[in-house]
Amino acid sequence: MTQVLRILIIDDNPGDRALVIRELRREFPQIQAQEIREAAGFAGAVAAGEFDLAITDYQLGWSTGIEVLHTIKQQYPNCPVIMFTNTGSEEIAVEAMKSGLDDYVLKLPNRYIRIPTTVRIALERKQIKQKATLLEIRLQGLLNQLKVGIFRTYPDGNFIECNPAFLELLGLDSLSQASGANLLNIPEYYSILQELPPPQHQEQEIQLQRADGRQIWVELSIALNTVQGQQVLDGLIEDITFRKHAEIEIQQLNLRLEERVRERTSELEVANRDLVQTNQLLAMANQDLEAFSYSISHDLREPLRAIQAFSSILLENQESQSDLKNKQNYLQRIIASTQQADRLVQDLLEYSRLTHTEMPLQAINLSLLMRQTLRQLELELTHRQARVEIEEPLAEVIANSTILIQVITNLLTNAIKFVAPGVQPLLRIWTQKHNGFVRLWVQDNGIGIEERYQKRIFNVFERLHSYEIYPGSGIGLAIVRKGVERMGGQVGVESQLGQGSRFWLDLPITYN
Known part of the structure; x- marks a missing residue:
């Protein structure tokens, strides 16, 4: 110091x-x-x-x-x-x-001799508490900005906690009012969820009456969980009234178009294609929003609970010479939890940016871009003694260079991270042309992925291994999928457990 x-x-x-x-x-x-x-x-x-x-x-x-x-x-x-x-x-x-x-x-x-050590530990604890407080403020601000209601309640309908959006959506002023109003009929959902096999989770669209009497449509996602031996119901609720009204209008439009089908067949086909695309976009948006909201209410709170638990232990225990190593261990675990939560926040912001940022596309030479990416990863590749083999020349594609570098960086980072202990990472990269696309392959000699998980790994916060074994936020491959789809392509994987993986990206080809 x-x-x-x-x-x-x-x-x-x-x-x-x-x-x-x-x-x-x-x-x-x-x-x-x-x-x-x-x-x-x-x-x-x-x-x-x-x-x-x-x-x-x-x-x-x-x-x-x-x-x-x-x-x-x-x-x-x-x-x-x-x-x-x-x-x-x-x-x-x-x-x-x-x-x-x-x-x-x-x-x-x-x-x-304990005086300097005691002073240093007290100052370090002060710094950790300050960082944890700032992080909690950031997370709470993020939760408060969500337009999706988040709540936790006991099976009898007494609410434990919620975010401001939940009270605003239902026209309520407080948690006690929410418990008394029983607008969601929590005991009935508890009875239904009890009969379901794990995971005890249900999603549905329902129409309900707000506290002020106004009727609204909501999408409700509710799950039965156990927290410290006590059963609770965790839920998300989103106002979809506008969407439901839009669906009714679309249905009415379809009826009118059916009456004119013989005269305007070509126009109807165009309209129907537009409607299908609109519904697909709505479904994708709802899916992403649900995954994002659930992760905020669950994954981001996990490191905060760890911080709170270990901090309580430090405050309650008396200091003694024999406890010093335990206290240092608790401090290290608190720091690790804080860093984990901060990484989750940063990756969430990056995933959100990919969803909304304008993305100009241009012709890109993959050979040049791959060399640029490897230079950026040189320290990490050297540290892990990874070997990279590129089958030159790589084809040209239509893409966004900034996003494509990020996508390839995530794939290469995963490839050198998910290897068995003592195994030198080996990566092989090549391209193929097919049906107007270039397929970029990234093959590794890692631990492999079971077939049943090969689609799920591209979802937000989908982790197959614990944070202690393979650190990470669980958002890297979701960023890969979102980035490739925004550039008009697709992503996939071929893998067998224990035999490595071959990830592929399909991007539009460049025609000279």
């Missing part, structure tokens, strides 16, 4: 203050210590607020460590406070920890 560390040392014993400063300088050369001997100095320091951490004795001539702790936490809730004392009891230590004390070090010769 190179920045100046500002610390309050609150102790009416000058020898103990000097001892703390001496021990801290062993690990923090840039320390700036402010020594507090009496009440006036303490009041002035708290008012100025120019400190990063406080170390206090318990028994002071003008106060107690508990009072000092309360005063600092009241003004600066996130400021770490450590008690360094040879007085007090176990009950006092427990009370202090419950009041927000970050650690407790006894004034014993064999404990002095």
Whole structure:
């Protein structure tokens, strides 16, 4: 740590203050210590607020460590406070920890060495809590912007939590009003889901009456889950009133067109093709939106629950020498969970950008683009000792260079990641021309994919392995599929478990 560390040392014993400063300088050369001997100095320091951490004795001539702790936490809730004392009891230590004390070090010769370590851990914990708070704010903001209602309820219809869109969609003001109104008839859905085999999940379009009496159509997706031994119902609800009205209008239009079929046959065929395409687009949009909403309510909350659980353990446990390794392990797992959630957010934003961004297409030389992509991946390929074989020349295609680089990067990254331990990654790349398309092949010697999963892997948040074994967000291949489809192509895979995989991309061919 190179920045100046500002610390309050609150102790009416000058020898103990000097001892703390001496021990801290062993690990923090840039320390700036402010020594507090009496009440006036303490009041002035708290008012100025120019400190990063406080170390206090318990028994002071003008106060107690508990009072000092309360005063600092009241003004600066996130400021770490450590008690360094040879007085007090176990009950006092427990009370202090419950009041927000970050650690407790006894004034014993064999404990002095723990002071720098205790300070460092407290500062690291403060940083982690700040990052977790910022991440939670970002995620909560994302949930609040969704136009899809998200809720969790007990089987008896008492709601546990929901996002603002849920209350707005049903015309409600609060969770208690939602529980009392029973607009969704939760007990009935609970009875139905209980009879279903796992996964106990149901989707349907229903018409319901809002709290203000207005009739709306909604698409309801609801599932029966178990959280900490308690059965709950998790659901998504989307207003599809506009779409249902559009479908009714389309049906009426079809009836009118049927009456004129003999006179306007060609026009009817065009209209019907347009209608089919519209319905397909609506179905695809609903499918993507449902997958996105479910992932937000489930996958993104998983690392936050881990952060909350391990943070609670750290706050409740008393510090001891034997617990230090456990505490460091918890901190590392909290950091990993934070990084996992951040990666999920970034990949979700990238997937959303692919869905809406304008995508100009042009003729692209795959040989040049592949060399450019491999240069960008050179460090990772070298680190994994991967070997790449390209059967030149590669064909030219019509595509968007930025998106195509991203698609190929995801495929190559997966190819060198999903290999058995001790196996050197080997990649083979070539192209074939067929029916107006160029098929780009990427073959690997990885762990392979069972046939039943070969279509599912291109869906959002579809993971076949745990995060600990093969890290990742589960969105990479969904980005590949979305990017290729936006460029007018298709994507697929041929694979056998334990025998590697051959991914292929079909893109429009360039005609000279």
